[in-house]
Amino acid sequence: MIVAELPEQQYSVAVIGTGFGSLFFTHRLLQRRPDAQVVMLERGSFRSWDVQIAEGHNSSIPARDTFKTEGAKKKWNFTIAYGGGTNCWGGATPRMHPNDFCLKSRYGRGQDWPITYNDLEPYYAMAETIMDISGPADLALVTPRSGPYPQPPHRLSAADRVMKAAQPDLHFAMATARARVANAQRGQCCASFRCDLCPTDAKFTALNGFAHITDHPNVHILCDAEVREIETSGGTSISAVRYKHAGRDRRIRCDVCVLGANAIHSSAILLQSGLSHPLLGRGLNEQLGYGVEVFLNGLDNLDGSTKRTGLNYSLYDGPFRAEHGAAFIQFENQFPYGLRPEFGRWSQIVSVKVSVEEELRDDNYVAVDKNGDTTVHFAGRSPYGKLAVERSLEQLPKVLAPLPVEEIVVKESWALMSRDSLSHLQGTLRMGSTRVDSVVDRTQAHHDLRNLIVVGTSVMPSCPPVEPSLTAAALSLRAADLAFGKGG
Secondary structure, eight states: OEESSOOSSEEEEEEEOOSHHHHHHHHHHHHHOTTOOEEEEOSSOOOOHHHHHHHTOSOSSOGGGGOEEEESOOOOOOOOSTTTHHHHOOOBOOOOOGGGGGHHHHHSOSOOOSSOHHHHHHHHHHHHHHTTOBOOGGGGGTSOOSSOOSBOOOOOOHHHHHHHHHOTTTEEEOOBSBOSSOOSSOOOOOOOSOGGGOTTOOBOOHHHHOHHHHHOTTEEEEOSEEEEEEEEETTTEEEEEEEEETTEEEEEEEEEEEEOSOTTHHHHHHHHTTOOOTTTTBOOBOOEEEEEEEEESSOOOOOOSSSEEEEEOTTTSSGGGGTSOOEEEEEESSOTTOOOOSTTOTTOEEEEEEEEOBOOOTTSEEEEOTTSOEEEEEOOOOHHHHHHHHHHHHHHHHHTTTSOEEEEEEEEETTTTTTOOOSOOBOTTOBOSSTTTOSBOTTSBBSSOTTEEEOSGGGOSSBOSSOSHHHHHHHHHHHHHHHHSTTO
């Protein structure tokens, strides 16, 4: 329940942040331990769907106002409000490719995850059920699955149907949390292209999908509470969390702390608390991205049933990843650059978005200055990611060859700075097998502070090209099971 003040008590679990990682962890925790006394501390405010729609924005706090920047120009987008990224996200829910978990051992690049695809697969399925995901059965050819998607796939566009016929093992309907069929909590996707402010409440959010958390009598949710630091006991455990609320410094005690702010602020909290580790705050990253406009000769398009209808794996995996990153291709059922002006040909066009794998750089990092202010230092993109952009652009005409292509025009790219943030911050508290290569272990528990569990995309030790929200949800379900399940 939302509270105005926190009662003075010892909490079983203190959760910092209310985004994907925190919410899915809390959901599973309550299934495992329904009597647990839980507090959730959120820096932003509680904003209902009606308020977001009426005011035209997800958060009243601009992300850029919460940190300073040093170095190369770079935007870092995120939402500060109850529900975090569940408010603003587009609802795309692809799984990571099995080889994304073993990039080092398979291709000699980056760092392997301390878990495998098979370890996470049951939790992918669990997260998809919770979010009532729409997706196609044949996507199991690329990302194997233990059961069907809860909802049928969205209708492909005409361009997707041509691609699917020509490349049946590489082109698929997009898996998405935008409802294909209305259910008790959500309307049907109307393909209005306003996913950040969905007019029909069709995409999964904290508000329509986790109402049982806000209604739970054992869960106290305090908004407008900025966590500043954690207190440790004996250097081996967390004893309390310090935060600022209503202009006053306050403190709550807890048995377990779950840290799920975001990749910038989670690491800043630990740094502000006096913790140290060679990788703490290091490796801040997100995918590179670019968009192209494809003019079609005689093929009327834009007849799909949602914003993004298709995904293509032609440039995703292979030996080339030893040299440059993977590229994930998505077909849009919208016209972000406008319709064609020629009479009778307005829909003979398709927008294609490409997200590209990045390699972590330790000189892209989060720090806290002497005044306690959070600063992001950005040195630049990696050669691995830059080369992937170049190579994927070179190969894109071959991938799109099944279509009657007249012209491919690059509209936005990392180089033009117009796609400078995909809102997928990752990597500053990466998980691994030992304290040498990671901040948290394979269970997402801190190597030194064993009652500190880190959730969200900050634990990701690599930067695959797919959207990370589903993976963050699955990781949190698994982490809660390991911490509070049988024998946990």
